Amino acid sequence: MKELAPVLTGPEAAELILESIPNPVIMINNDSTILYINKSMESFLKADRCELVGKPLVEALYKGLTLTDGYHNPVLETLITGKEFSNRPVEIKTIFNVTPRPMLISTFLIKDGEGRVAGACAFFTDNPGGKGTVPPFEPPSKRLETVYAFAEAIGARDGCTMGHSEKVAQYAKMIAERMGQDKETVEQAYLCGMVHDVGKIGIPESVLNKEGPLTGEEYELIMGHSRIGANILARISWLNDIVPIVEAHHERYNGNGYPMGLKGDQIPVLSRILAVADAFDAMTSDRSYRKAFSLEKAVGELKRNAGTQFDPEVVDVFIDLLKEYS
Numbered sequence: 651m652k653e654l655a656p657v658l659t660g661p662e663a664a665e666l667i668l669e670s671i672p673n674p675v676i677m678i679n680n681d682s683t684i685l686y687i688n689k690s691m692e693s694f695l696k697a698d699r700c701e702l703v704g705k706p707l708v709e710a711l712y713k714g715l716t717l718t719d720g721y722h723n724p725v726l727e728t729l730i731t732g733k734e735f736s737n738r739p740v741e742i743k744t745i746f747n748v749t750p751r752p753m754l755i756s757t758f759l760i761k762d763g764e765g766r767v768a769g770a771c772a773f774f775t776d777n778p779g780g781k782g783t784v785p786p787f788e789p790p791s792k793r794l795e796t797v798y799a800f801a802e803a804i805g806a807r808d809g810c811t812m813g814h815s816e817k818v819a820q821y822a823k824m825i826a827e828r829m830g831q832d833k834e835t836v837e838q839a840y841l842c843g844m845v846h847d848v849g850k851i852g853i854p855e856s857v858l859n860k861e862g863p864l865t866g867e868e869y870e871l872i873m874g875h876s877r878i879g880a881n882i883l884a885r886i887s888w889l890n891d892i893v894p895i896v897e898a899h900h901e902r903y904n905g906n907g908y909p910m911g912l913k914g915d916q917i918p919v920l921s922r923i924l925a926v927a928d929a930f931d932a933m934t935s936d937r938s939y940r941k942a943f944s945l946e947k948a949v950g951e952l953k954r955n956a957g958t959q960f961d962p963e964v965v966d967v968f969i970d971l972l973k974e975y976s
């Protein structure tokens with residue numbers, strides 16, 4: 651007979667269960683960085699979990715492909731939209747496993763004692779034969795690969811995670827879809843979200859990561875990032891179409907933005923969408939100098955600035971989407 655361990659209680663027992671089950675489990679924080687990986691997930695990823703904890707989810711779990719939505723990451727979708735999945739068929743490909751593995755994924759929001767979203771959790775089971783999934787797993791396009799590389803570079807540079815770019819990209823895509831944009835424009839919305847801040851690569855680190863107020867000169871430097879980003883992307887023939895969109899992502903609806911001071915419809919519609927997606931994610935994420943805004947406060951800010959900073963139609967569409975998911 652096996653020797654029995656002393657009786658465990660509370661969180662210690664819960665962790666032991668997670669460590670003992672054969673199902674891979676992963677938990678992410680509300681900034682989409684990895685909070686916890688159980689032993690089974692660690693062996694599935696073929697990586698040292700100590701090195702992955704704290705890193706953006708997209709570094710560990712590359713992509714899930716589902717029947718209805720094409721490429722996306724269900725755990726991230728749960729975090730962003732609040733929509734939880736039960737035994738959803740996916741094919742998981744990781745940066746450590748090139749061959750996709752058919753699995754069923756269940757996702758849950760993690761909430762604190764006051765009901766605020768603290769992160770999300772994914773629980774996997776094998777799906778032999780891949781019933782319900784769409785084979786074969788398509789590799790990311792050249793455009794996607796390029797924007798992922800840029801998003802990685804931006805994250806490495808400005809200290810914020812690749813999760814920010816991914817979330818802005820997902821919000822922008824959802825808004826563009828809901829506004830009835832065509833498939834190509836919706837794809838552009840996602841790509842632009844991933845690379846909107848690529849120009850930050852050209853801003854001195856001391857300014858980019860400065861804690862405390864910026865001087866006028868430093869602010870001028872930061873404002874240069876939308877034009878620098880446009881110049882970088884203009885060098886890549888297969889991303890030429892998104893150059894004007896990235897360049898205009900800090901234009902304001904009333905003409906008080908930069909770099910050109912465009913106004914209303916002069917601003918490309920995807921730039922107007924990006925402005926809302928970017929501001930919402932910034933407001934609802936923790937920063938070194940402040941805690942994340944509540945959903946209500948962030949929505950209040952969007953409404954307060956509709957018609958001045960933001961396109962009011964985009965704000966209305968986004969608030970409607972948020973209502974559906976909250």
Ligand SMILES: [Fe+2]
Nearest residue numbers: 846847899900
């Ligand atoms: Fe920006």
